[in-house]
Amino acid sequence: MTQPTKTLLERRYSMLGLLLIAPTVLVFCAVIVYPLVSAVYLSLFKIFTPTLEGSWVGLDNYRTLLAKGEFWTSLRNNLIWTVGTLSLQILFGVGMALVLHQNIWFRSLARSLILFPYFISTVVAVLVWKWLFNDLYGILNHLMMSAGLIAWPIDYLGSMPNAMISVILVGAWKYFPFVVIAVLARLQTIPEQLYEAARIDGAGPIARFFDVTLPQLRDVLVVIIMLRAIWDFKEFDLIFLLTGGGPVTSTQTLPLLVYKEAFALNQMGMASAYAVIMMLIMLVFMIVYIRRTRQEGS
Amino acid sequence: MLKKIVFNLFAWSIVLMVAFPLFWMLVTSVKPQFELFSRPPTILPQNFTLEHYWKLLSDTNFLGYFWNSVILSTTTTIVVVAIATVGSYSLVRFRYRGRETLAFLVLFTYLLPSVVLILPLYLMLVNLGLSNTITSLVIAYTTFALPYALWLLRSFMAGIPEDLESAALVDGASRLGAFWDVILPQLLPGIISTALFTFILSWNEYLYALVLVNSDDARPLTTGVMNMLISSFNIEWSLLMAASVMMSVPLIIAFAFLQSYLTRGFGAGGVKG
Numbered sequence: 001m002t003q004p005t006k007t008l009l010e011r012r013y014s015m016l017g018l019l020l021i022a023p024t025v026l027v028f029c030a031v032i033v034y035p036l037v038s039a040v041y042l043s044l045f046k047i048f049t050p051t052l053e054g055s056w057v058g059l060d061n062y063r064t065l066l067a068k069g070e071f072w073t074s075l076r077n078n079l080i081w082t083v084g085t086l087s088l089q090i091l092f093g094v095g096m097a098l099v100l101h102q103n104i105w106f107r108s109l110a111r112s113l114i115l116f117p118y119f120i121s122t123v124v125a126v127l128v129w130k131w132l133f134n135d136l137y138g139i140l141n142h143l144m145m146s147a148g149l150i151a152w153p154i155d156y157l158g159s160m161p162n163a164m165i166s167v168i169l170v171g172a173w174k175y176f177p178f179v180v181i182a183v184l185a186r187l188q189t190i191p192e193q194l195y196e197a198a199r200i201d202g203a204g205p206i207a208r209f210f211d212v213t214l215p216q217l218r219d220v221l222v223v224i225i226m227l228r229a230i231w232d233f234k235e236f237d238l239i240f241l242l243t244g245g246g247p248v249t250s251t252q253t254l255p256l257l258v259y260k261e262a263f264a265l266n267q268m269g270m271a272s273a274y275a276v277i278m279m280l281i282m283l284v285f286m287i288v289y290i291r292r293t294r295q296e297g298s
Numbered sequence: 299m300l301k302k303i304v305f306n307l308f309a310w311s312i313v314l315m316v317a318f319p320l321f322w323m324l325v326t327s328v329k330p331q332f333e334l335f336s337r338p339p340t341i342l343p344q345n346f347t348l349e350h351y352w353k354l355l356s357d358t359n360f361l362g363y364f365w366n367s368v369i370l371s372t373t374t375t376i377v378v379v380a381i382a383t384v385g386s387y388s389l390v391r392f393r394y395r396g397r398e399t400l401a402f403l404v405l406f407t408y409l410l411p412s413v414v415l416i417l418p419l420y421l422m423l424v425n426l427g428l429s430n431t432i433t434s435l436v437i438a439y440t441t442f443a444l445p446y447a448l449w450l451l452r453s454f455m456a457g458i459p460e461d462l463e464s465a466a467l468v469d470g471a472s473r474l475g476a477f478w479d480v481i482l483p484q485l486l487p488g489i490i491s492t493a494l495f496t497f498i499l500s501w502n503e504y505l506y507a508l509v510l511v512n513s514d515d516a517r518p519l520t521t522g523v524m525n526m527l528i529s530s531f532n533i534e535w536s537l538l539m540a541a542s543v544m545m546s547v548p549l550i551i552a553f554a555f556l557q558s559y560l561t562r563g564f565g566a567g568g569v570k571g
Contacts, residue, residue: 010393016473017392021400024385024448031441032407035418042418052421096312104309112557113317119553120320121502123520124542127527128323131535137335139322146338173316227409234411237504241524255413262417263509275414286409293405 043276047268054269061273070249070257071274075281078253081168081239082232088172089228090221093179098213100180101187111184118177122237129170129242133157160250163243167251171238175231179224186220187213226289233282254278327351327539334535350540359514360541363522368548370432370518371500374439379493382447383485387477389448390455391463401452408445412505415441420509430513438506443496450495454488455481494552501548519545 043061047054065071100111117125132140133156141153156166190213198208236255239245245252245260252260254274262271314321326334327350329343354360389401419438420429428434458481466476482489507521517525523541527533 013392013473014394017388017394017397020384020388020392023381024388024444025400027381027440027444028403028407031419031437032410032415032445035415035422035441036410038418038421039414042421052424096316099309099312102305102309104306108557110310110313112553113313115557116317116320116553119498119549120546121520121549122504123502123524124323124546125319127523127538127542128319131326131539132319132322134535137339137535139339142337142339173319230409234413236413241504255411258413258417259505259509262420268417268421272417275411275417279411279414282409282411286406289409290402290405294402 039272040276042269043272045269049262049266049268052268057269061270062277065270065273065277070252071277073249074252074254074257077164077249077251078233080164081171081235081251081253082229084164084168085171085175086225086228086232088168089176089179089232090225092172093176093224094183094217094221096176097180097183097187098209100184114180115177117174118181122174122241125170125174126238126241129166130157133166157243158247160247163247163251167239167242170242171232171235174238175228178228182220182224183217186217190216223289223292226285226292230282230285230289233285234278254281323539323542326536327543329536331534331536350534350536351544354537354540354544358526358537358541359522360519360526360544362514363517363519364544366432366516366522367501367518367520370435370439371497373432373436374443374500375493375496377436378440378443378447378496379451379489382444382451382492383482383489385448386451386455387481389452391460404445404448404452407441408449410441410445412442416505416509419506423510430511430516432516434510435506435516435518438510439500439503442503443499446499447492447496450492451485451488454485454492457488458484491556494556498549498552 042054044056044058045054046057046061096114100107100114104110132138135141135153135155138153140156141150144150145153155162157163194212194216195208198212203211234255235253236259239251239253240256240259243251245256255278258271258274258278261267261274325341325343328346328348329340330345330347330349333340333343333345389397389404416438419441423429423434423437426434428437462480462484463476466480467473471479502520503518504520504524507518511517511521514522523538523545526541527538
């Protein structure tokens with residue numbers, strides 16, 4: 001084969017490659033790139049949502065929001081929620097993965113039962129938990145009272161700090177299976193010889209966990225923590241449906257604030273400013289995560 | 299031996315505690331209304347009834363919402379998986395300028411929060427006159443489903459040995475012919491899993507549906523069922539639990555298909571939260 005024909009073929013292949021990626025690029029530009037750019041643009045306007053009429057205000061929205069207490073409380077709530085629910089997910093997820101890695105009875109049934117909360121709709125999860133939390137007829141209050149833990153029914157979602165704790169717990173319940181799946185997959189690839197060697201050296205189960213399992217899990221745990229931190233930070237459905245940000249604004253996180261500003265207070269421009277700031281915060285996590293993935297790829 | 303039994307009991311009691319809310323949902327949905335208020339609560343229903351399911355199907359708009367959700371999720375899945383299959387083939391097997399940047403963009407959008415995109419998308423779809431239609435939701439759902447499907451299919455595509463394709467090319471097949479005859483059959487399990495995951499994501503989506511659709515004609519299950527909770531004068535928990543069970547049935551079917559694949563081991567990033 002001569003050199004020119006090969007390059008011709010290669011050029012034709014590149015053309016075909018571009019043709020095949022074209023639909024993706026078109027859709028990306030229309031529904032992701034364009035909206036992303038216009039989100040930044042919108043944040044420089046004052047827009048009334050129902051009429052969608054706006055006037056240029058420059059950076060005023062940003063000045064207002066940084067001076068507002070509500071932004072800072074929402075950011076604080078967002079961090080409490082993310083750190084709280086994420087640490088529970090990791091602790092419980094790793095623990096559960098270790099248990100499910102053992103040869104327990106009906107292991108595959110147990111695994112499916114554990115994974116199920118992750119796959120059901122957030123709407124379903126919230127409805128079920130609202131019924132469990134119900135102050136008059138909820139089973140949770142009944143169980144706690146008959147166990148003697150509480151004397152009176154608790155208001156799980158309507159008072160603080162209960163509301164934040166409940167939201168964090170439900171979030172942990174809903175999303176820890178993700179950690180279980182990922183950790184379980186990694187556990188299955190740890191060579192058995194490592195445990196054998198540790199056993200010969202006289203390491204007990206706890207020492208084996210810290211000396212063999214944990215170092216092997218380190219990489220996957222870093223990835224899981226970053227991914228879940230990003231996803232938990234931007235969580236909207238669960239908190240919005242459980243408490244709506246209440247009582248007052250005690251569980252209001254940034255995504256809820258964006259929604260409220262845009263569709264309850266009808267300030268589309270201001271809402272965009274909140275959204276842009278929120279994205280800038282997330283960008284830190286996202287860049288760290290993307291860098292890491294690229295390193296692994298190359 | 300005793301140690302093993304104790305460990306099993308311990309493991310299973312945790313599993314059952316995690317699964318309890320779902321068990322409770324099922325039990326509540328088949329209890330008659332008065333039994334919900336009995337003290338102490340009955341763990342298993344004393345009077346088994348399917349009246350709530352009947353009421354859900356005959357007295358509420360549940361079937362309408364269900365149908366909307368089926369159309370919406372199926373359309374989204376077909377559109378997204380079709381675009382992502384050829385897209386991932388191009389990203390993995392072709393060399394051209396900007397390919398790396400594109401792969402990076404896919405990962406970036408995969409992590410993007412929907413609240414940022416929703417405001418401009420809302421304006422865009424209102425201006426296009428598409429608000430309150432299922433089409434508007436299909437367009438909005440591609441924003442999270444397409445990056446996700448691309449990312450998943452890319453890793454499946456990378457797992458197919460390049461030699462297979464080269465062999466077909468040496469035998470005189472065209473590039474597209476090789477794609478059709480060699481790559482697609484190999485990729486089929488990946489395509490099916492991606493389609494199921496995309497379907498689950500679309501089926502469960504809430505925020506876009508809340509913002510973009512405000513009429514029962516186009517409302518999917520998530521916002522529809524939530525509306526039943528908000529608009530009812532006194533909350534009928536059995537009815538809502540029956541709705542939750544019915545809403546989860548397609549997911550259980552999808553899950554059953556995915557299960558062997560999932561428990562075989564699935565790396566992080568494969569499942570979106």
